[in-house]
Amino acid sequence: MKHLMTALLLGLLLTACGNATEAGKEQAANTETTEATETKPEAKTVSQRAEGIAVGEQAPDFELKNVDGKTYSLAGIKDANGLAPKGYVVIFTCNTCPFAVASEQRIIDLHNKYAPQGYPVVAIQPNDPAIQPGDSFEAMQERAEEMDYPFVYLFDEGQEVYPVYGATKTPEVFLLDADRYVKYHGAIDDSVRDPEGVEEKYLENAINALMKNETPHPPVTKAVGCGIKA
Amino acid sequence: MKTGLILTIMLLTSSCGASADQGTAGSASDEREVAAIYEGYPKADSLLAGIPVYPKFDDIAPLLALNNDTTYIVNFWATWCKPCVKELPYFVELGKKYASQPVRILLISLDFPAQLQSRLVPFVEEREIKPLVAVLLDGKYNDWIDRVSPEWSGAIPATLFYRGKDRHFVGEAVHSLEELEQELNTIYQP
Numbered sequence: 001m002k003h004l005m006t007a008l009l010l011g012l013l014l015t016a017c018g019n020a021t022e023a024g025k026e027q028a029a030n031t032e033t034t035e036a037t038e039t040k041p042e043a044k045t046v047s048q049r050a051e052g053i054a055v056g057e058q059a060p061d062f063e064l065k066n067v068d069g070k071t072y073s074l075a076g077i078k079d080a081n082g083l084a085p086k087g088y089v090v091i092f093t094c095n096t097c098p099f100a101v102a103s104e105q106r107i108i109d110l111h112n113k114y115a116p117q118g119y120p121v122v123a124i125q126p127n128d129p130a131i132q133p134g135d136s137f138e139a140m141q142e143r144a145e146e147m148d149y150p151f152v153y154l155f156d157e158g159q160e161v162y163p164v165y166g167a168t169k170t171p172e173v174f175l176l177d178a179d180r181y182v183k184y185h186g187a188i189d190d191s192v193r194d195p196e197g198v199e200e201k202y203l204e205n206a207i208n209a210l211m212k213n214e215t216p217h218p219p220v221t222k223a224v225g226c227g228i229k230a
Numbered sequence: 231m232k233t234g235l236i237l238t239i240m241l242l243t244s245s246c247g248a249s250a251d252q253g254t255a256g257s258a259s260d261e262r263e264v265a266a267i268y269e270g271y272p273k274a275d276s277l278l279a280g281i282p283v284y285p286k287f288d289d290i291a292p293l294l295a296l297n298n299d300t301t302y303i304v305n306f307w308a309t310w311c312k313p314c315v316k317e318l319p320y321f322v323e324l325g326k327k328y329a330s331q332p333v334r335i336l337l338i339s340l341d342f343p344a345q346l347q348s349r350l351v352p353f354v355e356e357r358e359i360k361p362l363v364a365v366l367l368d369g370k371y372n373d374w375i376d377r378v379s380p381e382w383s384g385a386i387p388a389t390l391f392y393r394g395k396d397r398h399f400v401g402e403a404v405h406s407l408e409e410l411e412q413e414l415n416t417i418y419q420p
Binding site for chain 2 (some may be wrong): 098186195228
């Protein structure tokens with residue numbers, strides 16, 4: 001609880017959620033400035049048009065750096081028994097978004113419950129630290145250590161993975177089967193903001209369905225979250 | 231002895247009278263404030279420092295379906311959302327610019343219930359935007375996001391412009407007053 005309060009406070013202090021500013025317009029003033037000020041890299045808007053992978057399509061694999069400094073791909077990730085997973089619980093999440101912070105313990109619990117059953121959580125941090133300093137790799141490492149994350153917490157450095165998946169916010173879930181086909185996409189449950197108010201555990205129900213070789217229903221849900229900072 | 235008793239009774243009755251007056255005055259001014267600002271809006275279950283607080287999406291659903299000639303600009307935001315806070319002044323400016331036109335701006339806060347008093351109220355009071363703000367507490371987002379717009383991914387900020395049956399949804403931040411006005415102009419031109 002204390003951790004959560006600290007995290008919330010941190011989240012508030014480092015407030016930044018929603019979509020970032022557009023590049024083009026600010027490009028007007030060009031490079032010939034003699035000011036010694038640091039210029040932030042141009043930010044691009046996250047497209048809200050339908051793109052990314054739909055339920056039933058195959059998600060791409062990737063190679064991303066984990067907080068332990070090593071590179072991981074879906075092909076290389078094992079479940080809690082050291083075996084090839086039966087599925088992957090890919091969750092785009094971050095340090096700073098209050099919704100992600102509110103979901104943090106639930107993500108930890110999900111991994112502890114399902115990794116031994118073949119479904120490990122694969123957390124990916126998609127924000128650009130140049131825009132959102134609280135989501136730097138160092139900050140990710142600190143958080144993972146502080147909360148003793150049992151899952152990999154990967155850094156989408158260069159922000160190339162999340163657009164292919166079509167993630168638009170944190171937290172956002174893509175439940176994949178063993179062959180990386182998307183089986184469920186959306187929210188962890190129906191009460192992202194408040195763990196006490198959960199009535200429908202969408203993601204758990206979806207994983208349980210996969211374990212019985214059934215189709216998750218609903219296959220897609222939505223929740224409010226912080227737009228990814230690009 | 232008798233004097234003491236009489237005095238005591240006088241004291242008690244006078245103090246009772248005083249506190250009753252204060253109580254009535256407080257709630258009456260709150261109600262007046264609501265009546266002036268939110269004429270025609272759904273009655274809120276409660277007010278927080280004069281800001282209407284709606285527990286469920288159904289409570290504000292009428293605000294997204296008003297059938298008249300006014301153009302409504304309904305923005306979803308939160309104090310902890312940096313791009314939301316950054317674009318807010320454009321909405322306030324637009325409101326002033328179109329003050330004499332049939333355009334109404336509504337800033338619907340999705341701030342966390344536990345942070346309304348500590349974050350939202352000071353924020354709204356400092357920027358003097360109280361007339362524009364309402365709070366939606368409904369945390370069952372999956373049930374109502376699509377009712378705002380099927381295009382909405384759920385990321386904030388997001389803004390719905392509508393006038394009667396015409397609807398225009400912007401699922402991301404606006405970056406200038408001009409851009410905001412352009413979005414408005416897709417539905418309404420002065």
